[in-house]
Amino acid sequence: MSSPSSSSSSSAAAHLTLLALLSATTFYCFYKSRRLKKLSSSQTLHPLNLSPPPPPKPKLFFISHTGTSKTLAHRLFDLLTSNDLAFDLVDPNHYEPEDLHRETLVLIVASTWEHGKPPPSGGFLANWLAESAEDFRVGSLLLSKCRFAVFGVGSKAYGETFNAVAREFSKRMRALGAAELLAVGEGDVDGGELDEVFDGWTKKLIEVLKGGFLENGVRGWNESDSEMISSDGDDDDGEENGEESGIVDLEDIAGKAPSRKSKTVIQSNGKLNGEKEMVTPVIRASLEKQGYKIIGxxxxxxxxxxxxxxxxxxxxxxxxxxxxxxxxxxxxxxxxxxxxxxxxxxxxxxxxxxxxxxxxxxxxxxxxxxxxxxxxxxxxxxxxxxxxxxxxxxxxxxxxxxxxxxxxxxxxxxxxxxxxxxxxxxxxxxxxxxxxxxxxxxxxxxxxxxxxxxxxxxxxxxxxxxxxxxxxxxxxxxxxxxxxxxxxxxxxxxxxxxxxxxxxxxxxxxxxxxxxxxxxxxxxxxxxxxxxxxxxxxxxxxxxxxxxxxxxxxxxxxxxxxxxxxxxxxxxxxxxxxxxxxxxxxxxxxxxxxxxxxxxxxxxxxxxxxxxxxxxxxxxxxxVYGAEEGGFDPGQSRYRKERHHKSSH
The missing domain is CATH 3.20.20.70 (Aldolase class I)
Known part of the structure; x- marks a missing residue:
């Protein structure tokens, strides 16, 4: 039978142990809640998945007619794979250009065909890029999350149209906000140095993709850099720089090269007004020329x-x-x-x-x-x-x-x-x-x-x-x-x-x-x-x-x-x-x-x-259908213009 003093000591020890456990549990719960709150606040778009979604898998497009560009693209694909860089090899004939704004990295091997035009397999993609880049209603931030590089295959025998397609792709992608990783590579199928030029270009490309830097400060892409592209995490620089957190619409009506920075104007009454006009001066002039009267x-x-x-x-x-x-x-x-x-x-x-x-x-x-x-x-x-x-x-x-x-x-x-x-x-x-x-x-x-x-x-x-x-x-x-x-x-x-x-x-x-x-x-x-x-x-x-x-x-x-x-x-x-x-x-x-x-x-x-x-x-x-008048009101006078067509002889 234990003495009263020893029983009291045991009870005190038990109380201290219980308090320690409660303190530890409270601290752990507090830490866990703070951690979850931090994760939740930085990833509000994914409340049921605390890790951000992976960026889309990089794409390697080949635009080919005789097979040369396709062969080079396969060679590049093997080189990328051997360097632990995973890509999808894509025939643009089976790709939806509307999805291009989701891409984070695109490589293109493109040949130039007759009259400086792309082969049929790349025609739709080329036309979509050209139309989007030239349309003043499309924002120049459309491809702002995309990095790209283009290698062209052509013949110098065609003079000014030599590698016109590759140059055009580069121009259109940049116009839509994409960042070019390195200058367009230009191979001549008739010059005898196509393989050498291509190998030199791909070597530089691999260096950039594996973590190199461009002269203009744009960092190259690799899989560990997905945060740089998706911009998820705790960084609040976007708000400090005045950028909007909303999604940029594919068709920006404000005109060419819109800025994501808020166009806030302080009115005379002191209130802020960030609203933009639907009818820009360019649109107004065009519609008025067509006979429209613009209201408001x-x-x-x-x-x-x-x-x-x-x-x-x-x-x-x-x-x-x-x-x-x-x-x-x-x-x-x-x-x-x-x-x-x-x-x-x-x-x-x-x-x-x-x-x-x-x-x-x-x-x-x-x-x-x-x-x-x-x-x-x-x-x-x-x-x-x-x-x-x-x-x-x-x-x-x-x-x-x-x-x-x-x-x-x-x-x-x-x-x-x-x-x-x-x-x-x-x-x-x-x-x-x-x-x-x-x-x-x-x-x-x-x-x-x-x-x-x-x-x-x-x-x-x-x-x-x-x-x-x-x-x-x-x-x-x-x-x-x-x-x-x-x-x-x-x-x-x-x-x-x-x-x-x-x-x-x-x-x-x-x-x-x-x-x-x-x-x-x-x-x-x-x-x-x-x-x-x-x-x-x-x-x-x-x-x-x-x-x-x-x-x-x-x-x-x-x-x-x-x-x-x-x-x-x-x-x-x-x-x-x-x-x-x-x-x-x-x-x-x-x-x-x-x-x-x-x-x-x-x-x-x-x-x-x-x-x-x-x-x-x-x-x-x-x-009524079938009536002799053909739907023309007999109370009106039918007027027919005389058309004098020139003879074909």
């Missing part, structure tokens, strides 16, 4: 040729034939000159800005509507005295009753689009809004418009990418989701198809399959309008379908719908056909594609739910 900082209005035509009694556009629009009382405007696509058939040759989200100064919707009407009526007044324009039509034209929210750009991008639509309807001006099917959420939140269009420029993912050239990587998912959003609308809805011969005229089955997704009331099918070739669009008159081609396509598409749609109207003058849902708009054998505009405005003003059947009106006989 991001909107525009333009007098349509069909407005001028109907003022002169020479007929209206297809909207007059299909829906009863008075073309001389129609105002074409847009609250956003920016777009999320760069379509090959863009009639403005991409002089308007592009972007994936609203990032500019925003004007008040009331100011936009007031200015649009004011500028539109001023342009109408300028038609006074033009041969054929009568005072009655001119007076009517000064009071626009319809607004086509299309023109150029993507009107639904404007954050206050609902307020703008409300203001137009308050003035009893009807609204036709066209969206490019890249903003499904905005389609869902849009208030009722008189008629809502979605551009369906292609029926497959590959053809849509080729024709619309969208900025979004998930463009197809956005496109399909936009069609689903259209289906939810109760007001009149339209698929707008633009046929481009040689691009999308063979996809009848694929187009037909899209009908079930959006279930549109109407399908407008129009042949593309040729507006001349440009650096960004190589369409020619060969791509423009005849009206007979559009008719044949439309009839075949209607037949595929198994009776759900029929060809209802046509407007031969503008090479346009209208399909309409039979069960909604064909009543007792008569088409009701026209609109009762006064009824529409009454329905909007009532605040009660309504649908497309509530404001339809009968179509006149001359507008």
């Amino acid at each position: 900082s991001h909107s525009g209005v333009k007098l349509c040729r069909w407005t001028k035509s109907q003022l002169r009694g020479r007929g209206g556009c297809y909207k007059h034939s299909f829906y009863g629009i008075e073309s001389h009382r129609c105002m074409e405007t847009t609250p956003s000159l920016a777009c999320a696509n760069k379509c090959v058939f863009c009639w403005r040759h991409h002089t308007n800005p592009v972007g994936k989200s609203w990032q500019w100064k925003m004007d008040d919707p009331l100011d936009i509507v007031n200015s649009a009407i004011d500028l539109h009526t001023k342009m109408i007044r300028q038609m006074k005295g033009v041969p054929g324009v009568k005072l009655e039509r001119l007076t009517e034209g000064l009071s626009p009753r319809h607004c086509a929210l299309s023109l150029v750009g993507e009107p639904i991008m404007y954050p206050e689009i609902n307020s703008l639509v409300d203001e137009l309807h308050r003035r009893r001006i009807s609204t036709f809004l066209v969206t490019n099917a890249q903003f499904p959420d905005k389609i869902r939140m849009l208030k009722p418009v008189t008629q809502l269009y979605v551009s369906v420029d292609a029926a497959t993912k590959d053809s849509l990418k080729a024709i619309d050239r969208p900025l979004f990587g998930d463009f197809w998912e956005r496109f399909v989701d936009s069609l689903k959003a259209l289906r939810e609308k109760q007001q009149r809805t339209v698929y707008r198809l633009t046929l481009v011969k040689g691009w999308n005229t063979e996809d009848i089955d694929a187009y037909s399959s899209l009908f079930a997704i959006g279930n549109p009331d109407f399908v407008e099918i129009k042949g593309v309008t040729y507006c001349g070739s440009s650096a960004t669009s190589k369409l020619t008159m060969e791509n423009v379908p005849w009206h007979s081609d559009v008719k044949a396509f439309s009839e075949a598409l209607a037949q595929k719908s198994e009776g759900n749609y029929e060809v209802a109207c046509e407007h031969a003058h503008s090479c346009c056909i209208l399909l309409a849902k039979v069960d909604k708009f064909k009543v007792n054998g008569q088409w009701f594609t026209w609109i009762d505009y006064e009824k529409f405005h009454d329905l909007v003003a009532s605040g009660k739910p309504f649908d497309s059947n509530d404001y339809m009106a009968a179509s006149p006989s001359w507008a």
Whole structure:
């Protein structure tokens, strides 16, 4: 049996041991929490993975035709592997250039083919780089995380075009912000020294990649340097240097060579304003030259040729034939000159800005509507005295009753689009809004418009990418989701198809399959309008379908719908056909594609739910498909220009 004193000593020792354990546990928990907090704060983009994602594996591209560049690339690949530098060997014919901004290291072995052009396998990549570098809307920081080096294979016998492709790749990559590891290597296939020159260049390259430094202070890349490229960790230099922490958009609208540094201006009221103008001086000058009247900082209005035509009694556009629009009382405007696509058939040759989200100064919707009407009526007044324009039509034209929210750009991008639509309807001006099917959420939140269009420029993912050239990587998912959003609308809805011969005229089955997704009331099918070739669009008159081609396509598409749609109207003058849902708009054998505009405005003003059947009106006989007039209003005078073609002899 222990004594009281020994029991007390044992109890004290136990207490001390317990306190020590608690202290150690508390210290460990405190240390662990600080460590986790530090890791979490430096890697907020990866809350479930405390290590930053590895950089993409470096790429070695070969652009070859006869096989010389491919052979050299394989030799370089083996050399890199033997030096513990892991690369992917890539044929650019199977590479998506839109992914280039994610690359951290790119090597290129490129041959120059006929007339200083790349071989076919590298043509798409070369064109993409050239277009991006020359497009003032693309930021020069696009490839800012990328290091690169180029070796060219050519023949000095071709003089000025010797290794033109390699030089061009170097120039374009640098223009887009990539850092060149060493000067372009230039090998001559006819000089007898190609192997020697290539080996010398690759030796320098390996030295740089294994940790050497360039004269300009740009460090070479190796796998241990991934932090230098991905910039993850505890370093706060970016904020101290005034750089933004956000992602740089692929398409920067501010102009060439934008800076990531915040362009903050202190206003007279002492507040900070970092907003930028959508319409730069260069864009403004270009659009004004094309006849646009710029409203504020991001909107525009333009007098349509069909407005001028109907003022002169020479007929209206297809909207007059299909829906009863008075073309001389129609105002074409847009609250956003920016777009999320760069379509090959863009009639403005991409002089308007592009972007994936609203990032500019925003004007008040009331100011936009007031200015649009004011500028539109001023342009109408300028038609006074033009041969054929009568005072009655001119007076009517000064009071626009319809607004086509299309023109150029993507009107639904404007954050206050609902307020703008409300203001137009308050003035009893009807609204036709066209969206490019890249903003499904905005389609869902849009208030009722008189008629809502979605551009369906292609029926497959590959053809849509080729024709619309969208900025979004998930463009197809956005496109399909936009069609689903259209289906939810109760007001009149339209698929707008633009046929481009040689691009999308063979996809009848694929187009037909899209009908079930959006279930549109109407399908407008129009042949593309040729507006001349440009650096960004190589369409020619060969791509423009005849009206007979559009008719044949439309009839075949209607037949595929198994009776759900029929060809209802046509407007031969503008090479346009209208399909309409039979069960909604064909009543007792008569088409009701026209609109009762006064009824529409009454329905909007009532605040009660309504649908497309509530404001339809009968179509006149001359507008119906197959009519002798071909959709031309007999109340107008058809004017045909005399065309004197030079003899080919």
